[in-house]
Amino acid sequence: IKDGKGTESDPFIIKTVEDLVSIKNMITLANSYYKLGNDLDLTEYISNLETQSWEPIGNEVTPFIGNFNGNGYKITGLKINSESEYVGLFGYTTGTISDLILENIKIVGTKNIGGLVGYNKGKIENVEVKSGIIKGTENVGGLVGYFRAGNISNSRTSGEVEGNSKLGGLVGYIYAKDYDATKTLQSCYSTANVTGIGNEIGGLIGYIELISINSSGDVARVYTNISNVYATGNVVSQGNNVGGLIGQIYLY
Secondary structure, rough: OOOOOOOOOOOOEOOOHOOOOOOOOOOOOOOEEEEEEOOOOHHHHHOOOOOOOOOOOOOOOOOOOEEEEEEEEEEEEOEEOOOOOEEEEEHHHOOEEEEEEEEEEEEOOOOOEEOOOOOOEEEEEEEEEEEEEEOOOOEEEOOEEEOOEEEEEEOOOEHHHHHHOEEEEEEEEEEEOOOEEEEEEEEEEEEEEEEOOOOEEEEEEEEEEEEEEEOOOOOOOOOEEEEEEEEEOOOOOOOOOOEEEEEEEOOO
C-alpha cells in the first residue's frame, strides 16, 4: 500500500483492489489502520482468479485485528463460492470495521457465513449490505454469521439470506455463554428475506444462546444488550422456531 503509514492519524489508504488484497499479507500487524479512498469493484479481479472466488480477509488462525474504515465508500462485486467456514469479505475478525457499504454481493459457503464477517469478535459500526445474496448451511447472516463478542451498531442489510438452520437477516447466531462477556446490538435493522429449511430462523437474528455455568458452579454474568432494532423481510422455513425478529432465544 503506497499511501499512509498504518497509524490512527495516518492510516493506509486503500485505493485499488490490489491494496485491499494486500491487507491479507499485513494481517498480523497489531493496531493497524486502513481507510478506503474511493469505491472499489471486485468483479474483474475475482473473474481473473482461478477459483473465481474472493478469499476472505482473516481466518481462525490469523484473524483480522486491525481497524478498517470504509470512509462512506462502497465495495461491489464481492463473490465467494466456498466449502469453508468463516466466510465473508472478512472471514474472522477481532478488530473494528466501520462506515462501509457492500453492494450486489453473492456469497455461498457452509458454516459461519456473513456478508461482511463470517465470525465476529470485534466492533462493527455503520455498515450496510445492500442487495446481498448470502447462502450457507448454518450460522448465516446478512451481515455476520456468528457473533461471539463485541458490538454491532447502526448497521443494516437487504437482499436474501438462505440456508438450513440458525439464519438471520442481520446475524445468524449470537453466542452469549462466555463468562463476563458482553455483546451489544443496537440501532440495526434488516429488510432481507430469510429462507430456511430447518430451525432457528429469524428476520433479524436466527438464534441467541444465553447463560452458562462457570467452573466454580456459579452462574456466569452474561450480558447481551439488544435495542432499537427491527426487521421487515419475509421469513420462511419448514422447521421450528421461526420468528419475524428472532428465531429462538435459548436460556438455561
